[in-house]
Amino acid sequence: MGVSCVYSYPVPEGRSGAQVVEVLQKQVETLGGIKAGNFIVDCETYQSVMLNPPKTLHILHNSEHPASCFAILDSGATLVADTLFNGLVLYLKNFYQARKGAKIESKGQRFQLSDFVLKIGSVSLAGSMKGVLVEVEYCPSVVAADCWNLMKELLQSLIGNVAENPPPSLKPKMDETYTPAMTMLQYLDHFNSFRTAAAMGQPLR
């Protein structure tokens, strides 16, 4: 398991998300990346029924870990479980209800660049595209602090100054052994920001 960093690439005005994705993909291929299939990271949100204030539960899946299911509470506590956990959540219908129209996913191509795995995904919430997420994983390392400089170099060549600092959820844990749950936390942060941006954008219309 390597170290991954997820960044949201801002879509400049006048360009569509698809164009941005196209450009990024070309860049990766110029760097020497080879296409290695597709990937999808999705998130469903559940709200507690009885509690006040209501607690939120996010269920994430990652195609990179097909046998696993990640459950994250809003306090940051994560659970890594087998895919049967999905069935279990259905049994909890009376306590945790799915929030309608809150399913968000990041889908796209997966590239292999020797030790690196690059993923360029377009984020879609309820069918409409909301942004672009770039994930870079460096497989040999397990500690973020050791390889941050190397990753920063690659990231900056790809997405520029967006990758100035490590992702905020990763910053306090740079010296710990990296786990896949940390990747999902990063994705969740981005998904939440996309959701709030969408919610904010709606009343303006």
Next chain:
Amino acid sequence: MAAPSVNVCVEAALENPIQEVKYDGQEVYVAPLTMSENLSKLAHKINFFKDESEEKGKPTSEGERETDEEKVLAPFQPSLWPWDSVRNKLKSALTEISVLYDVLSIVKEKHYMVTDPVSQDAPELKAPLQMIAKKKSLVSVCQILNTGADRLKRVQAEMDSNTQDNFLWELLQLRKNWRLKKVHNTILGELSYKSAGSRFWQGGTFEVLKTSDLAAEGDVTNKKSSLDVSIPSELEGVAYIQVEVKSVPDLIDLTSATLKMPASLGAVSADAYWQQKLETAHNVLFCKELFAQLAREAVQIKGSTPHLVVGNQILTNVFPGFQLSIVLCHYTGKEKKVNLSPTKPEHNHVLEHSLHQLLRKVHDNNLNTSPPHPVNSMLGMTKRRRLAGPQAMSRQELVQMTHSESILEQIVKQTRHAVLRIRSMNVIDQLAITMQDPQICAHWSCLNNSLESSVRLTITSYCFEANRTPLILIIGIDNIRVILREGGTCVLSFEENELRDFLQWQICQHHAQSVQTLAKLHGWQVLSAIVSSGHGDIETYGTTSTVMLASPKGNVILAFHSSPVNGSKLSVKKVDTSLESNISPAVTAAKWASLAGEFKEVNLSQLEGRNLTGKIDMLMARLTVLS
């Protein structure tokens, strides 16, 4: 009362007294008395002669005869003294007792009278009558013994003959080993391995029969049991899997593929005990399943080398020049006698056993799923697979987990290892036998498995064992890993020659090392010791090791070259410092004065010494003295 009272039950014993005990141990009781009998018994106890007339005046019973006269003469006088009768009775009792007392005293005292037994005449002996009586009694005794003997004979005959009881007992024994079920009137049994996890299409059902008594009653039946089994026709005979590893010069020896080799197996006779018949049929089924599985894998799985399936034989190359042949030999007894091929096939029992074990393992995995057995999840997942979710294993790791080896692949691996091990053994042994100079000692490890073995080699020179070169060879499936003296490792391929060359090279290095050790012993200085020197021509394999030594005084220089191809060379240079003329001030010590010069080669074969190290030892000793 402190203690609780105990109920005590008192009852009369209802036992009837025993009248007689018969000869066969039966007891005959006295019949209990009926009511009327009991009454008459009690009536007999009544004393009807007792005088009661004075007391009660009742008419006496019939037994007593009292005259009317007496009755008239003696009128009933109730006013008479009431104790009169008692007094009379006591008087008479007294009289009787005194009489008895007198008699007893006479008998005891023996003063006046003596009692003497009266001799009676012996009864007349009637001999014929006695004989007849004795004969009768003997006859009755004989009759009793005869009946007993007849009964025993009958039981014995029953045990020997095939009766219903014997069949049932045999059936019980059969049920202990095999599964049986009753279908209408027949009893069927199961021969297949389905309950052990097999998924083979062919099942074996055998029928249990009673052997009918065809022979007449008087004949001695020579059948062993009253139970017989009928095996299905496709499982008749004897079968085994023959595994052979042979070296063929060509890639695949196709001529041997057409030879069927039913080796001289004993067929199962019809008279054999049912357990033997069933076991043989069971084995036939197992061999068939094993061969079917291997053939299927040979056809389906695309390995690095092609497998050839011809009839009942599977051929595959394990190494170039080595071929593994697996043959299903099924001898039913109906084939014509085939002349055995001139070369008797060498059956590899170890590999055959491995094949059996592998198939049993497959069966076992089919049945025994590893725990836990949850209700909601899939059964049969390994522990790693179950933990894949919670541990967030990546796609690569999951894909790796799905790889499983087939039986054919596994047996090919085992064969490869076996061949490699035997070949390495041969190489090492040959080298150890032919090479006298450094001695090679091989210790094979006891801890090995079918895919890996290890051997520890020690190269020493006789009498100079202080310096020894250890080598550890780990023989894998198709390569050999070597751990060298310094701890480095290298990997050799399966070629024989590579191992031989490598060992030769190590021997050369050992020589060079021994020369260095000698220098320490003699006090010579090692000027240079290079393991892989770049001097001279490039050899076909290995590298030259060179050592240069200087004597303590510095005037003799020894150069030793050891090469695996060209052998060992020794050259000596004697330096005479006095001859040197122009010595520049940069030269500080005499030994640096003449580094160049003529080296003269020494003829090692003519030196005295048992081995190379000994020879150089001798030479160095002499040179030290001379200088």
